[in-house]
Structure formats: C-alpha cells, structure tokens
Amino acid sequence: MNREKLIGALATIVGDEWVHHRPSELVAYSIDGTFQQALPDLVVSPATTEQVAAVVRVAAGVGMPVIPRGAGTSLAGGTIPLGGGLVVNLARMNRILEVDKANGVAVVEAGVVTAELQRAVEREGLFYPPDPASLNQSTIGGNVATNAGGPRCLKYGVTRDYVLGLTVVLADGRILRLGGKLIKNKTGYQLAQLFVGSEGTLGIITEVTLKLLPRPRYRATALAIFPRLDDAARSVNGILAAGILPVTLELMDNLTINVVEDYLQAGLPREAEALLILEQDGNHPEAVRDEVEQMAAICGELGASTVQVATDEADRQRLWQARRAVSPALGRRGRNKLGEDIVVPRSAIPEMVRRVRQIGQEYGFEIPVFGHAGDGNLHPNIIFDLRRPGELARVEQAAAAIFRAALELGGTLTGEHGIGTLKREFLTEALGPDAVEVMGRLKAALDPKGLFNPHKMFPEGDGVEGFLRQLPLLGTAEAPG
Amino acid sequence: MTGGLNLLREQYDNLSACIRCGLCLSVCPTYQVSFKEEEGPRGRIAMLKALVEGHLNLTSDLLEHELNCLVCEACTAICPAGYRMEPAQIAFRADIRDAAPWPVRFGLDYFLGNLGRLRRLVRLLALGQRAWLVSLASRTGLVDVLGLRRLTRFLPDLPTTFIVPRGQVWRPAAGPVRYRVALLTGCVMSTVFAGVTRATIRVLTANGCEVVAPAGQGCCGALHLHGGLFDSGLRLVENNVRAFNPDEFDAIIVNSAGCGTALKTYDHYAGSPRAAALARKTRDVTEFLDEIGLKPPAGEVPVTATYQDACHLAHAQRITAAPRRLLRAIPGLRLVEMAEPALCCGSAGVYNVTRPGFADALMRRKARNILATRAEMVITANPGCYLQLLAGLREAAGGDRPAVEVRFLVEVLDQAYQAAPQAVFVEVRG
Ligand SMILES: Cc1cc2nc3c(=O)[nH]c(=O)nc-3n(C[C@H](O)[C@H](O)[C@H](O)COP(=O)(O)OP(=O)(O)OC[C@H]3O[C@@H](n4cnc5c(N)ncnc54)[C@H](O)[C@@H]3O)c2cc1C
Ligand code: SF4
Ligand code: SF4
Numbered sequence: 026m027n028r029e030k031l032i033g034a035l036a037t038i039v040g041d042e043w044v045h046h047r048p049s050e051l052v053a054y055s056i057d058g059t060f061q062q063a064l065p066d067l068v069v070s071p072a073t074t075e076q077v078a079a080v081v082r083v084a085a086g087v088g089m090p091v092i093p094r095g096a097g098t099s100l101a102g103g104t105i106p107l108g109g110g111l112v113v114n115l116a117r118m119n120r121i122l123e124v125d126k127a128n129g130v131a132v133v134e135a136g137v138v139t140a141e142l143q144r145a146v147e148r149e150g151l152f153y154p155p156d157p158a159s160l161n162q163s164t165i166g167g168n169v170a171t172n173a174g175g176p177r178c179l180k181y182g183v184t185r186d187y188v189l190g191l192t193v194v195l196a197d198g199r200i201l202r203l204g205g206k207l208i209k210n211k212t213g214y215q216l217a218q219l220f221v222g223s224e225g226t227l228g229i230i231t232e233v234t235l236k237l238l239p240r241p242r243y244r245a246t247a248l249a250i251f252p253r254l255d256d257a258a259r260s261v262n263g264i265l266a267a268g269i270l271p272v273t274l275e276l277m278d279n280l281t282i283n284v285v286e287d288y289l290q291a292g293l294p295r296e297a298e299a300l301l302i303l304e305q306d307g308n309h310p311e312a313v314r315d316e317v318e319q320m321a322a323i324c325g326e327l328g329a330s331t332v333q334v335a336t337d338e339a340d341r342q343r344l345w346q347a348r349r350a351v352s353p354a355l356g357r358r359g360r361n362k363l364g365e366d367i368v369v370p371r372s373a374i375p376e377m378v379r380r381v382r383q384i385g386q387e388y389g390f391e392i393p394v395f396g397h398a399g400d401g402n403l404h405p406n407i408i409f410d411l412r413r414p415g416e417l418a419r420v421e422q423a424a425a426a427i428f429r430a431a432l433e434l435g436g437t438l439t440g441e442h443g444i445g446t447l448k449r450e451f452l453t454e455a456l457g458p459d460a461v462e463v464m465g466r467l468k469a470a471l472d473p474k475g476l477f478n479p480h481k482m483f484p485e486g487d488g489v490e491g492f493l494r495q496l497p498l499l500g501t502a503e504a505p506g
Numbered sequence: 507m508t509g510g511l512n513l514l515r516e517q518y519d520n521l522s523a524c525i526r527c528g529l530c531l532s533v534c535p536t537y538q539v540s541f542k543e544e545e546g547p548r549g550r551i552a553m554l555k556a557l558v559e560g561h562l563n564l565t566s567d568l569l570e571h572e573l574n575c576l577v578c579e580a581c582t583a584i585c586p587a588g589y590r591m592e593p594a595q596i597a598f599r600a601d602i603r604d605a606a607p608w609p610v611r612f613g614l615d616y617f618l619g620n621l622g623r624l625r626r627l628v629r630l631l632a633l634g635q636r637a638w639l640v641s642l643a644s645r646t647g648l649v650d651v652l653g654l655r656r657l658t659r660f661l662p663d664l665p666t667t668f669i670v671p672r673g674q675v676w677r678p679a680a681g682p683v684r685y686r687v688a689l690l691t692g693c694v695m696s697t698v699f700a701g702v703t704r705a706t707i708r709v710l711t712a713n714g715c716e717v718v719a720p721a722g723q724g725c726c727g728a729l730h731l732h733g734g735l736f737d738s739g740l741r742l743v744e745n746n747v748r749a750f751n752p753d754e755f756d757a758i759i760v761n762s763a764g765c766g767t768a769l770k771t772y773d774h775y776a777g778s779p780r781a782a783a784l785a786r787k788t789r790d791v792t793e794f795l796d797e798i799g800l801k802p803p804a805g806e807v808p809v810t811a812t813y814q815d816a817c818h819l820a821h822a823q824r825i826t827a828a829p830r831r832l833l834r835a836i837p838g839l840r841l842v843e844m845a846e847p848a849l850c851c852g853s854a855g856v857y858n859v860t861r862p863g864f865a866d867a868l869m870r871r872k873a874r875n876i877l878a879t880r881a882e883m884v885i886t887a888n889p890g891c892y893l894q895l896l897a898g899l900r901e902a903a904g905g906d907r908p909a910v911e912v913r914f915l916v917e918v919l920d921q922a923y924q925a926a927p928q929a930v931f932v933e934v935r936g
Contacts, residue, residue: 058525
C-alpha cells in the first residue's frame with residue numbers, strides 16, 4: 026500500500042481530520058519530554074477502542090510500527106518514533122466513563138488527563154492517589170504504561186496498585202478486556218498487571234478501571250532544614266521507626282536548594298545539605314497534626330536546624346513553594362538536562378547523594394538531586410549544554426556512573442520514568458540476562474512481528490558506550506519528504 | 507515570504523528554552539478544543555524551530571497551525587522553562603506578513619493607524635448601527651468576503667462622541683490630588699468604547715487622581731504586531747513613546763488589557779530609556795486602583811456577576827486577584843466564579859474575524875460556562891473579550907439582546923460611585 030492509500034485507509038476509520046500527515050504535523054509528534062527527535066511516518070487520533078483496533082489491523086497489514094502516545098511527557102524517550110512508524114495519539118479518548126461511588130472505582134478512557142480524573146473523583150468524595158509531577162498533562166494510559174508514581178506513593182503506592190482492569194488492543198487487532206471492577210480477582214494469570222509498565226511494547230491500552238479510596242479530609246505539612254545530609258536520612262528512618270507512615274517525605278539536596286534559591290530568592294539557607302518536606306493526611310485533624318508535630322520533633326532531635334509546621338492551606342502552600350519551584354528552577358538552568366530516576370535502598374540515600382556529587386565534580390556538571398526519601402527514588406538532574414564540544418560523551422559517562430553507583434548500592438535504574446530508549450542499553454546489567462530473555466519471550470508471544478513501539482526497552486546490542494550518541498537529538502530531524 | 511525569517515531566527519534561543527514538558531497543553535485553548543499536538547504550544551514551538559533549522563518549509567499546513575495560535579499567552583504564563591510565545595509569534599508573523607488576509611491588513615493600517623479615519627468609520631457605523639451593516643452585508647456578495655456578516659454579531663451600541671486626546675486634564679472635584687496619571691485613550695477605547703473611557707476617568711478622579719490625556723498619542727500597535735504588520739506596529743510604538751513623558755506622571759493608566767500588555771513591553775520594540783520607563787510605569791486601571799487602595803464605593807450594584815479573565819490581563823500581565831478584589835468591594839455585587847475563567851474566549855484581537863473555526867468553538871464554550879453560573883452579568887477588562895462575549899451571549903439568546911449582560915469592570919465601579927452621587931471631576935483644559 027502506498028502512502029496515499031494508507032492515509033485513505035486510516036481516514037475511513039477515524040475521519041480525514043484525525044489523520045495527521047502533513048509535514049508540520051509530523052514534526053509536532055516527533056518529540057517528548059526528552060531531548061530526542063524523530064519523525065513518524067503518520068499520526069492518527071482515534072476516538073474509540075474499535076477505531077484503535079482497526080488502525081492496528083491496517084498497520085499490521087503493511088508492517089508499519091505502531092507507537093502509542095498519551096501526552097508525550099515521557100522522560101525516557103518512550104514515544105519517540107525511532108525509525109518512523111505510525112503514532113497513535115490517544116489524547117482524544119478522554120472521557121471519564123464512570124465514577125462508581127458504590128464500588129469505589131472509576132472507568133476511564135486512556136487519554137484522560139491524570140489531574141482531570143483526580144478532580145472528578147474528589148468531587149464525589151473519593152481519591153485517586155498516584156500523583157506524578159506531570160499530572161496536569163500526563164494521561165492515565167501513559168501512567169499505566171509507565172507505572173507512574175509520585176510523592177504520595179510512599180503511603181499510597183504507585184499506579185499499579187490502582188489498576189483493576191484494562192482494555193487492550195493487541196498486535197493482531199484483537200480487543201482484550203482484562204479484570205474489571207472487582208478488588209479481588211485471581212482468575213488466571215494477572216494479565217492486566219502485565220501491561221502495567223509495558224511502555225507501549227505489548228499493546229495499546231484504551232480503557233482503564235481504577236480503584237479509588239475515600240478522600241482524606243485533613244492534611245498537614247512540615248518543612249525541615251538540615252545542615253547535614255546524614256541527619257536528614259536518620260530523621261527519615263526515625264520517623265518510620267516511630268510507626269508513622271507519612272504521605273510524603275520529599276528530599277532536596279544542597280545543590281537543589283541553591284538552584285531553587287537562585288530562582289526564587291526566598292531566603293533558603295544555601296549552606297544546608299538537605300531539606301525535607303513531610304506531609305501527613307487523615308480524617309481526624311488532631312491525629313494528623315499530632316503525627317506531623319511528632320515528625321517535626323524527631324527532625325529537631327536528630328539535627329534539623331529549623332522545622333516549620335503548617336496546618337492551614339495558605340501556610341501549606343508556602344512550605345511547598347520551594348519543592349514546587351524545583352521544576353521551573355531547573356527548567357531555566359542551563360540549556361539541556363538529563364533527568365535520572367534511580368532507586369536505592371532508603372539507607373543508602375546519603376551515600377548515593379555523595380557519589381552523585383563526586384560524579385558531578387569529576388565530569389564537570391551540576392547534578393542537583395531531589396526525590397522521594399521514603400522510598401529511595403532519587404532524581405539526579407545532569408545539567409549540560411549540547412553546544413559544548415564532546416558534551417554528550419561526557420554526559421553519557423556521568424549517567425553511566427550514576428546508574429552503576431545505584432546498582433552497586435543495591436538499587437536500580439528507574440523508579441517511575443521507565444526504560445524507553447534512554448536506559449535500554451543498561452537493562453541486562455540491571456536485570457541479568459535471564460530476566461531480559463524472559464521479557465523477550467513474552468514480547469514475542471504477544472507481538473511476534475515486533476509491531477509495537479520498537480527500539481524501546483530492549484537493548485539494541487550497541488552496548489553502553491555511546492548509548493546517548495546513538496539516539497537522534499533534537500534539532501537534527503530529517504526534513505520530511 | 508519576505509525578510510527570510512530574520513526576526514524568527516532571533517527567537518531561536520527563546521524557542522530552544524522549551525523543555526517539551528507538555529504542561530502548557532493543559533491551558534492552551536486551541537489544544538483543549540482539538541487535542542492535537544500541532545494546535546498546542548509545544549507543537550507550535552517544535553514547528554517554528556524546525557522551520558528555522560531548515561527541517562520544515564513554510565507550507566500551508568504550518569502556516570495554518572501557527573496562525574491558529576491566539577497569542578493568548580496562557581502557555582507563557584504557565585511555562586516552567588521561561589519560554590515566551592508572544593515574541594515568537596510576533597516575529598514569525600512579521601516575517602510572513604504577506605500571509606495575513608488583505609482585508610485585515612488594510613483594516614489595521616487604514617483605520618487603526620489613523621484615528622481620524624477610525625472616528626469617521628465609527629460615526630458612520632453608529633448612524634446606521636447594525637441595521638445598516640446587516641443590509642449592506644446581505645445586499646452585496648462582496649462584503650461576505652470581508653466577513654462583514656460575521657462582524658455584525660460583534661457590534662456593540664456605538665457612541666457618536668469620542669474622546670480626542672488633546673492634553674485635557676481632569677481633576678478630582680473634592681479632596682487632594684494623590685496621584686497624577688496619564689491615560690492611554692487608545693483606538694477603540696476612545697471611539698467604540700468612549701463611554702467606558704469616560705467611566706475610567708470618573709473612577710480615577712473619584713480615587714484622587716488627576717488624569718491627563720496627553721496629546722499626540724494613538725493606537726498602542728498591539729494588533730499590528732500580532733497581525734504581522736511589524737513596521738506599522740513599530741511606528742505606533744514610537745509615536746506613543748514620543749507622546750507620553752513618563753517623568754511627568756506617577757503612572758500610565760490603560761483600561762484595555764491588550765493595550766496595557768503592549769505598553770508594558772514597549773522596551774522590547776523601542777530600545778530607549780524613555781520607552782523602558784514608560785513600560786515600567788504602565789498599569790492596568792484595575793491593577794492601579796488595587797495598588798493605591800480603592801476608595802470603597804458607597805452606592806450599591808445589586809447583581810450576581812461573574813468575572814472573565816482577559817488573557818492579556820491574567821496571562822500576559824499576571825493580574826487575576828486585583829480585579830476580583832475590586833469587584834468584591836462593590837456593595838451588593840455577588841461574585842460567582844465560572845468554570846475555566848482564564849480560558850481564552852476566542853477573541854484575541856482580530857482572531858475571531860480571521861480564524862472563525864477555533865474562535866467560535868471557544869466562544870460557545872465560554873458562553874456555556876457563563877450561563878452555568880446563572881450570573882446576570884459578566885464582567886471583563888478588555889474590549890476584544892467584551893465584543894466576543896457579547897457575540898457569544900447574543901447567539902445563546904438567539905437575538906440582539908445578550909443572554910447575560912456584558913460590562914467592563916470600570917463601568918461597574920463607576921456605577922457604584924454614581925449610585926451615591928457626588929461630583930467626581932472637573933475638566934480643566936482641553
Ligand atoms: C515535568 C515532568 C514531570 C514528571 N514527573 C513524573 C513523576 O513525578 N513520576 C512519574 O512517574 N513520571 C513523571 N514524569 C514522566 C511522565 O510524565 C510519565 O511517565 C507519564 O506517566 C507519561 O504519561 P503520558 O501520557 O505523557 O505518556 P507518553 O509520554 O505519551 O508515553 C509514555 C510511554 O507509555 C506508552 N503509552 C502511552 N499511552 C499508552 C497507551 N494508552 N497504551 C499503551 N502504551 C502507552 C508510550 O508508548 C510510551 O512508551 C514526568 C514528566 C515530566 C515532563
Ligand atoms: S510548558 Fe514551556 S517548556 Fe513545557 S512544553 Fe510548554 S513551552 Fe515547552
Ligand atoms: S498563546 Fe495561547 S493559543 Fe497560542 S499556543 Fe499559547 S496557549 Fe495556545
């Protein structure tokens with residue numbers, strides 16, 4: 026089938042308006058939250074599961090790769106159409122089909138934006154906890170495909186913990202309906218869970234059934250500043266050892282504090298080695314306040330120089346200001362960034378932060394570290410400038426050193442962003458060859474022709490050396506034909 | 507194409523600031539009604555960047571997606587990386603100015619660039635009002651091409667006397683002069699909305715301001731800059747920099763959000779220290795009244811009202827709290843929030859004339875959100891929004907009377923002051 030015929034075939038499924046094929050449109054779908062860029066052959070925006078299935082059958086018929094795309098906020102290059110292909114944009118499938126109060130579940134289309142779902146269920150007194158920092162733009166389908174997490178995950182778990190059912194379009198165009206509204210369901214393999222974190226390589230998720238919780242009525246927050254990083258880590262352990270499970274324990278290291286202070290000029294102490302934001306929620310205001318004050322006291326005893334507690338909304342917002350400013354502050358710092366997402370055992374956090382600092386000094390980069398202290402998920406951000414000669418090779422070395430440090434400390438490559446293209450060459454090192462081989466067999470069973478999201482997740486065999494340089498960088502896309 | 511994309515090239519660093527996080531998709535009006543990446547800020551940036559890099563040519567599809575941008579600045583306001591859409595669009599549109607439809611280019615240059623002509627046009631329209639235009643539109647096929655039939659939907663009640671800035675001074679009738687301010691009388695604000703500008707003068711004098719309308723001033727140039735008429739825009743900017751001497755005033759007051767945004771960025775277009783001082787001293791009238799502490803109005807305006815954030819106030823100037831504080835200070839007025847108050851209504855300068863598809867979709871969404879509040883009045887601070895809300899609410903009512911009354915914020919304040927009458931100003935000279 027030639028290009029014109031293919032466009033025609035897709036247009037009969039979704040309508041002319043929803044096949045994006047003109048040059049500028051292909052450029053609009055050539056990027057995501059990373060610094061890579063590759064042009065798709067075509068883009069299509071279906072409106073229903075049936076349309077998705079029909080689109081997949083057309084693509085399978087001509088052997089064209091299919092790249093599922095939610096909001097394109099991936100930080101792993103998951104939606105970059107390496108080598109071309111058909112991007113399936115799910116943003117139009119954004120209906121909240123049902124908020125079932127009686128059963129505490131929501132049924133949504135894959136393109137529903139995370140924050141929209143949260144607002145809708147909160148209006149009903151319910152709660153959908155997973156809160157990636159991208160929640161205002163990311164989609165539920167994307168969250169499921171990457172098993173997204175966020176600050177609240179220490180207490181409430183990650184996306185996986187809320188997926189009860191999925192509708193998935195398979196590589197042969199069949200529509201698979203898995204699970205449903207039941208909280209307990211052990212009938213057969215847990216197939217729905219197989220697609221959680223599959224990064225678009227196994228099927229296209231079109232509908233999701235999610236577990237909801239009752240919405241906690243009260244929240245209180247504390248901010249603690251530590252002259253010494255080790256004291257912050259000891260405080261985190263002290264809090265958990267005291268039997269408190271807070272909603273969040275957000276950590277910012279010294280460099281992050283300074284980057285934020287440069288941006289905000291809010292008077293943060295530049296010498297402090299760590300800043301912690303602690304939050305608790307619940308239904309009893311005294312219990313919530315008690316626990317936050319207890320956490321504040323523990324921090325104070327274990328070396329915090331100042332601790333502030335906020336129970337009213339305005340004060341809470343003020344305490345969160347520094348943490349919220351991390352993204353804009355980093356966004357304005359330097360020209361390029363590589364945001365990493367390693368996980369280490371909680372006890373290894375201070376050691377990991379120190380190693381990142383050494384790696385930064387060794388390769389000449391600022392690498393602020395912030396993240397979720399309760400679960401050991403840290404985001405070292407390498408700030409660089411691609412205009413400097415040889416820069417990318419140095420970034421590669423620094424990133425590889427960070428991965429290896431995390432693995433050495435008993436951790437792993439990614440906590441929530443996924444593997445995509447950016448970390449695929451490290452997969453074997455992280456999982457071992459057997460696990461990668463089993464993954465490959467699963468993939469082959471579900472998608473024998475390798476139609477879905479090729480070049481992602483699995484090592485391409487090019488090795489670790491040059492793992493970034495082999496990727497197409499932003500601004501180097503071929504002019505569309 | 508003229509100019510070989512020279513201005514856009516200068517925007518390359520700005521375009522490169524985007525880190526592709528996608529946050530702006532959540533606030534972009536054209537994305538929110540299409541869910542297409544090519545109709546969102548991130549896509550528009552990628553396309554402009556690819557154009558500069560030579561990976562894209564200036565094809566009709568690219569032009570369409572870029573010109574669909576309302577330049578509402580919602581993306582700029584929310585962007586964590588400091589990207590700015592307005593200068594990029596102004597540069598792009600100037601580089602491709604021949605692409606703007608000729609009636610728009612002609613209208614902007616012929617009428618807004620010359621206030622004498624604009625006054626004659628408005629007077630002519632006022633005489634015949636809508637009836638004249640409607641019959642003209644239906645009798646001649648040609649006027650359809652100009653979009654006149656659409657235009658009739660937007661036409662408000664027109665005045666026949668205008669404010670011609672000649673250096674007039676209005677002093678408070680009683681009490682001391684606390685501030686001396688200059689007023690930008692503008693183009694449509696001094697003609698089509700002359701009544702609103704008079705209300706602005708009354709409200710300012712009631713708050714202890716001596717108000718001056720410096721002679722020689724004209725249109726702010728914003729529509730020209732957004733419309734690709736860069737050189738005409740620059741001429742208007744320079745003209746106003748000559749007309750206003752910032753050293754003589756505590757503030758330069760603007761009662762149209764779009765014009766205020768333009769004045770506040772004059773330093774980008776005219777590099778002189780005087781332009782920079784002018785930009786620094788520019789205040790939206792709502793911002794200024796809030797800053798100096800509004801004199802509480804004694805009269806009542808018993809109405810349930812909702813407030814529409816003008817893009818150029820909320821996003822470009824980041825003013826959202828001040829107008830609401832002013833409204834809450836009016837006795838009897840009950841303020842209810844509509845859904846998506848800061849989502850563009852689709853007016854965006856002349857956008858509603860040039861790109862009806864998105865404009866109408868946004869207008870209807872706005873009308874629905876307003877009607878859902880059950881408010882009797884919708885209040886805004888920008889002429890474009892006023893006209894668009896009027897059109898949307900007329901359509902909702904299926905007639906000439908809008909389903910909900912549309913007012914400027916200063917008009918409502920003025921009404922509150924007038925409701926407990928007292929002399930507010932004396933005109934001294936002019
Ligand atoms: C500023 C910023 C902050 C972020 N913060 C966090 C954070 O705190 N926690 C976190 O976990 N992540 C975070 N991320 C990463 C990203 O937002 C998440 O990975 C998110 O879940 C991706 O959602 P999306 O809709 O944008 O998916 P996309 O980026 O469009 O896709 C991501 C991957 O999922 C696949 N995919 C998408 N939709 C489907 C579908 N319907 N069916 C099958 N496969 C699909 C794609 O092929 C791709 O491999 C952040 C990103 C940004 C830009
Ligand atoms: S919010 Fe800013 S950085 Fe993020 S995609 Fe939009 S323009 Fe780019
Ligand atoms: S200026 Fe407004 S319409 Fe244009 S891209 Fe930004 S948010 Fe969208």
